Amino acid sequence: MSPLLKIRSERDQMSAIERRIADFLLDNAHLLRDYSSQQLANALGISQSSVVKFSQKLGFKGYPDLKYSIGQAVARGDGGDEHVASEVRNDDPHAALAEDLWHLKAQAEAATRLINPPERIDAIAAAIQQAGKVFIIGLGEDGIPARAFATRLSMLGILTVHYVDAILMQAGVSSAAPGDVLLVFSEHGRQPALCQISRLFRERFGKVISVSRHTPNPLRAHADAALLVSAHDERRHIEPLLYQCALQHLLDLIFILLCDGNDDRRSQLDFNFERMQDLLDS
Missing domain, CATH: 1.10.10.10 (Winged helix-like DNA-binding domain superfamily/Winged helix DNA-binding domain)
Incomplete structure (x- = not known):
């Protein structure tokens, strides 16, 4: 390493x-x-x-x-x-910038993979696979990857309950049952409302999975398992891009495990894609 x-x-x-x-x-x-x-x-x-x-x-x-x-x-x-040397086309003024950004994203993805051991990823994928319902919430900008992941799970035939409002989610968790899973997306893990929702969910014997940066935060303290993201840059306009990229790669890995681990899920995904295409073509 x-x-x-x-x-x-x-x-x-x-x-x-x-x-x-x-x-x-x-x-x-x-x-x-x-x-x-x-x-x-x-x-x-x-x-x-x-x-x-x-x-x-x-x-x-x-x-x-x-x-x-x-x-x-x-x-x-x-x-x-030291950035990877590469030929820069004379007619492409963005080549060096693109190479630099790609290099930084690759570093963030590699660091994120190191802090999420395979056994943890497998356990989280298994919990989602076996859950009766999967609740998902993310507030503000965290809601973007949360919604995208909720959509993917739904395409696999997994019953998904997705909210972008903390009050509605707090009411929604009243229907949680043992074995259900709650995915809480929060980059910094400091929203008190999400910690409260996580506590209520665990009281109903559900499993809470936090999705945040690799930093000590209150949300992780309320979670049974954690997906962690490592992405750093001194430039404020670059660091969020690295976080989003590393997080997306992590979620993509779990999605592939869900597909490869269950033929019925993959068949459901194919069926839903075909049905969506029929609607678009009609």
Whole structure:
């Protein structure tokens, strides 16, 4: 596993000092060979022991081991900030921008995959597959992926209850039964209304699955399982794009598992597609 990719995926769980070290390593990976642990500590205004502990927390024997591993990753172009070199057509002024964006999206997807182990994904897909009803809610911008996923589940013949209003969902969960699933989409997981809905749903012995960033948040505390997204960029107009891309890829993976794990579901999907096409053609 690339050490740079590991640092990216675990950054949200780090302390303030650890994040400073992480950001420095990510931004200066190609220059790290010139820094000793003491020089790095001096540059950040922290103790040398903090650098050593940071390295060991990532699973390395010490800073020299971490520095060597990062140097190898940079040489391979594996997870670093050096963008993939490619030919840029002279008549395409957007080629470099597109390449840069694609590279950032790929990093976000890879980091997101690392923090969602296969066994967790399989368990969540199985819970949705076996649920009597799947409740889905997302407020504001979170409602966009929530609605799209609800539509896909419906196309598979899964009984889906989708709301964009917290008050209506709070009333809707009164019909929840044991074994039902609630998917709560919230990037930052801080809406008190969604936490309240999750608590009520669990009281009815339903399973709550939160969908949020890889950060400690109240919503995750009310969930039985969590789908986590890791997507970071200092530019405010870029970071949401990375989040949406990584989240979509994660949801697509679960959708494919649902299709591949049940022939009847896939047949229902084919039937619904054909019926929709007939309506469009008529």
